Each structure stands twice: as structure tokens, then as C-alpha cells.
Amino acid sequence: MTDSHAQLEAWLVDGAMGDPPREIAVHATLCESCTARLGAFDALALIDVAAAGSPPPLAAPTRLRVGVAWARRGTAVAGTVLAGILVILGLSQVVGLGGRPTGEPEGTQLAGLSTSSDHRGPDPSQRELSTIGPDAAETPTSSVPATAQPGFTPGPLPSVPPGATPRPPTPGPSATPAPTSAPTPTPTPIPPETPTSAPTSTPTPIPPGTPTPETPDPSASPSP
Amino acid sequence: MTSATIDRMEDRTLHDAFVELHGERLHGFALLVTLGDQTLAGILTAEALTNGAERIEQLRHPERAATWLRASLTRAARQSAWGHQRPGEPERRDALLKLGVDPATYDALASLDVRSRAVLAATVEGFAPADVHEVAGSDARVRRARRDYLTAYLAASQTRTTQPAAGALTARVQAAAALVLSGSDR
Numbered sequence: 001m002t003d004s005h006a007q008l009e010a011w012l013v014d015g016a017m018g019d020p021p022r023e024i025a026v027h028a029t030l031c032e033s034c035t036a037r038l039g040a041f042d043a044l045a046l047i048d049v050a051a052a053g054s055p056p057p058l059a060a061p062t063r064l065r066v067g068v069a070w071a072r073r074g075t076a077v078a079g080t081v082l083a084g085i086l087v088i089l090g091l092s093q094v095v096g097l098g099g100r101p102t103g104e105p106e107g108t109q110l111a112g113l114s115t116s117s118d119h120r121g122p123d124p125s126q127r128e129l130s131t132i133g134p135d136a137a138e139t140p141t142s143s144v145p146a147t148a149q150p151g152f153t154p155g156p157l158p159s160v161p162p163g164a165t166p167r168p169p170t171p172g173p174s175a176t177p178a179p180t181s182a183p184t185p186t187p188t189p190i191p192p193e194t195p196t197s198a199p200t201s202t203p204t205p206i207p208p209g210t211p212t213p214e215t216p217d218p219s220a221s222p223s224p
Numbered sequence: 225m226t227s228a229t230i231d232r233m234e235d236r237t238l239h240d241a242f243v244e245l246h247g248e249r250l251h252g253f254a255l256l257v258t259l260g261d262q263t264l265a266g267i268l269t270a271e272a273l274t275n276g277a278e279r280i281e282q283l284r285h286p287e288r289a290a291t292w293l294r295a296s297l298t299r300a301a302r303q304s305a306w307g308h309q310r311p312g313e314p315e316r317r318d319a320l321l322k323l324g325v326d327p328a329t330y331d332a333l334a335s336l337d338v339r340s341r342a343v344l345a346a347t348v349e350g351f352a353p354a355d356v357h358e359v360a361g362s363d364a365r366v367r368r369a370r371r372d373y374l375t376a377y378l379a380a381s382q383t384r385t386t387q388p389a390a391g392a393l394t395a396r397v398q399a400a401a402a403l404v405l406s407g408s409d410r
Contacts, residue, residue, distance in 0.1 A: 009371075009374065012370065012374060013367050013370045013371045013374065014367070015347075015353055015356075015366075015370075016393060016396075017353070019396070019400045020396075020397055020400055022400065022401075022403075022404045023404075025397050025398075025400035025401040025404060026401045026404050026405065028397050028401070029397065029398050029401040033378075035390075035394065036378055036381060037374060037378065038390075038391075038393050038394045038397055039381070039390070039391070039394065040329075040332070040373065040374050040377035040378065040381070041374075041391075041393050042390060042391025042392065042393050042394055043326055043328065043329045043377070043391070044329065044344060044347060044348050044373075045348070045391050045392055045393060046324045046326070046391060047256070047323050047324045047325055047329075047348045048252070048323055048324050049248075049249050049251075049252025049253055049255075049256065049323060049345070049348060049349055050248050050249050050252055051252065051322055051323050051324065052248060052249075052251040052252035052254075052255050052265075052322070052323060053248060053251065054247055054248055054251065055243075055247050055248075055250070055251040055254075055265075055266055055269035055270055055273065056266040056269075056270060057270070
């Protein structure tokens with residue numbers, strides 16, 4: 001009995017082509033559940049697709065379709081732009097063009113630049129401030145290492161030059177060659193400036209001011 | 225009248241004839257596939273007809289064109305990015321009731337996916353097995369769609385008191401049984 005149900009079902013599922021097997025046909029006419037199975041496909045046969053009428057005009061779909069297409073294009077473009085930005089950011093971090101690392105202080109980069117450009121203008125003013133105490137002859141040799149040593153840390157120097165200073169670091173990535181090249185131009189201009197200005201300016205104002213208080217006091221007090 | 229104008233008129237006439245030949249039945253097919261979504265059915269029908277009219281030289285054979293249109297429409301209907309307001313169930317039922325879809329059949333169709341509904345719609349239209357296969361993509365899908373529909377219909381009809389009247393299929397089976405019982409089939 002169950003086998004007959006399954007056979008009828010298989011015949012229906014296969015498309016109900018041709019006549020059903022005889023014993024299945026006899027069983028189906030007497031079995032209520034098999035009659036219901038036949039009724040399922042009979043219900044489909046009652047559908048009349050032509051009753052739907054004519055389709056709407058062709059203008060509506062294009063508008064909606066264009067909107068969907070533009071939405072898809074927009075998401076694709078936005079994704080591409082975002083990916084491009086991420087790639088550029090990543091490359092700049094790898095190459096070092098995008099700025100210094102977050103933990104590295106600004107002074108290290110400035111110190112690295114000052115070693116290479118000691119012969120330029122802005123340094124003499126700073127050198128004057130830093131070399132007030134010692135003699136003029138000693139200041140060139142002592143001042144450059146004094147500015148280089150506290151500012152330099154051995155670690156960050158090799159990492160900074162590839163991006164920032166392509167020309168000077170070639171002689172030596174270590175800190176020792178940089179001071180030897182830098183002092184040679186600086187000593188000659190500095191000594192003449194500092195000694196001449198300091199001694200001449202301080203003694204000259206004193207002599208004209210000192211005689212005025214000295215003359216009246218010693219003579220006036222003993223006379224009365 | 226220039227030859228270009230005549231060509232355009234001929235193209236227009238050909239296009240109109242194509243739409244007139246396939247439009248109504250394809251629209252009914254689309255309503256079944258979309259489960260009574262009239263807006264979406266209209267969109268899909270119009271788009272399939274437009275695409276078919278562009279390939280009118282390849283689709284000169286009417287049966288070939290009908291199968292191609294249904295396969296194309298089914299593929300488009302399976303895309304989920306149709307940004308329109310979907311109708312409620314009463315509207316869907318009303319739309320399909322006009323085609324003769326009874327409540328139990330509606331319930332069964334509602335439990336199926338788009339491709340399975342397309343298989344059944346092509347069956348309703350009387351397509352040959354090879355054409356139904358082309359719409360569905362494989363014979364296994366055709367069988368599964370029919371089996372799923374049968375199971376769903378039996379479940380839905382149990383909750384309803386009214387049974388459908390015997391149709392052509394039942395009549396065929398009864399005729400075959402009558403031949404056996406009368407002994408005249410030997």
C-alpha cells in the first residue's frame with residue numbers, strides 16, 4: 001500500500017508523462033491520500049497565466065534598474081577609493097614618508113638635520129647661546145658634540161635618514177663621522193665674532209661712568 | 225522616408241510583435257514566480273521582454289524565445305536587490321486568485337523558493353520537460369520542486385475543508401483505472 005503511494009508520487013514528480021502504471025491507477029482511484037496527490041497537480045492545471053493581462057509599459061523598470069545599478073557602482077567606487085587610501089597609508093608607513101613614528105620626538109629629526117646642515121645660517125645664533133662660558137678656541141670642538149650627544153640617540157638615527165636626509169648620511173650612519181665634518185667650517189667664523197663683541201662692549205661703558213662719582217667725595221668731606 | 229526610418233519602423237514593429245506574442249503569458253509567469261508581487265512582476269516582465277527584443281534575431285523561434293524569456297526572468301527574480309515596496313499577503317493572494325490560484329496552492333507556492341515556483345509555473349504553462357529543465361537548471365531541481373510542492377500542498381490542504389474539484393490529471397488516472405477494471409486494456 002505504502003509502495004503504491006510512493007510509486008504514484010514518483011510518477012507525479014517525474015512529470016506525469018504518459019499513462020500511469022495500471023495497478024497504480026487502480027490504487028489511486030480508491031485511495032483518498034493519492035486522490036489528494038492528484039488534486040495537488042490538478043490545482044496547478046487550473047491556473048491560467050494568460051489571465052494576468054498585458055505587462056506594464058517598459059519605462060518603469062529602467063528607472064529602478066538604473067537606480068540599482070548606480071547604487072552598485074557607488075559601493076564599488078567607494079570600496080576602491082577606501083582600499084587605495086589604505087594602501088597608500090600602509091606604503092607611507094613602510095617607506096617612512098608619512099611622518100615620523102608616533103613615539104619618536106621631534107628633536108631627533110631636527111638633530112639629525114643639524115648635523116648635516118651645520119654650515120648653514122641658523123646655527124651661529126644657537127651656538128652663541130651654548131658657548132657663552134668656555135673660551136673661543138675650545139668652543140667649536142666642544143659645542144658640536146655637546147649639541148649632538150644629548151639630542152642623538154643611537155637608535156633612531158639609522159631609521160630617520162633614508163627618508164629625510166639622502167645626501168649626508170652616506171659617509172656614515174653612525175654618530176662619529178658627522179661631528180668631524182661639521183666642526184671644520186664653524187670654528188673660523190665664531191671666534192672672531194664672540195671675542196670682539198664681548199670684551200669691547202663691556203669695558204668701554206665703564207670708564208666714562210666711573211670718574212663722575214670719584215671726584216667730589218674725597219675732597220669735599222675732609223675740608224670741613 | 226529614408227531607409228533608416230523604415231528600418232526603425234520595422235524594428236519597432238518587430239519589437240511590438242514580440243511583446244504582443246509573449247507579453248501576457250510571461251506576465252502571468254512572473255506573477256507566479258514573484259508570488260503575486262505585481263510591481264516586481266511588471267518590472268521583470270518588461271525587462272525580460274526588452275532583453276529578448278534585443279536578441280530578436282536569435283529568438284525567432286517562438287518556443288525557443290518563450291523558454292529563454294522565462295529562464296532570463298527567473299535569473300533576474302532571484303536577485304535580491306530589487307528596491308521596491310513589497311506587497312502584503314492579501315494583495316498577493318488577490319493577484320494570484322485572478323489567475324486561478326486557490327488558497328492551498330498559494331500556501332504551497334509560498335513555501336517554495338523562486339526557482340521552484342518557476343518550475344511549477346513552466347509546468348502550468350505546459351512546457352516540454354527539456355524546456356522546464358532549462359528554466360530550472362537541472363532535472364534534479366525540477367524533481368525537487370515538484371516534490372516540495374506536493375508535500376506543501378498536502379500539508380496546506382489538510383487545514384482547509386474545501387477540496388479542489390477533480391481535474392484533467394485525475395480524469396486521466398481514472399480512465400486508466402477504468403480500462404484495467406473493465407479488462408479492456410489487454
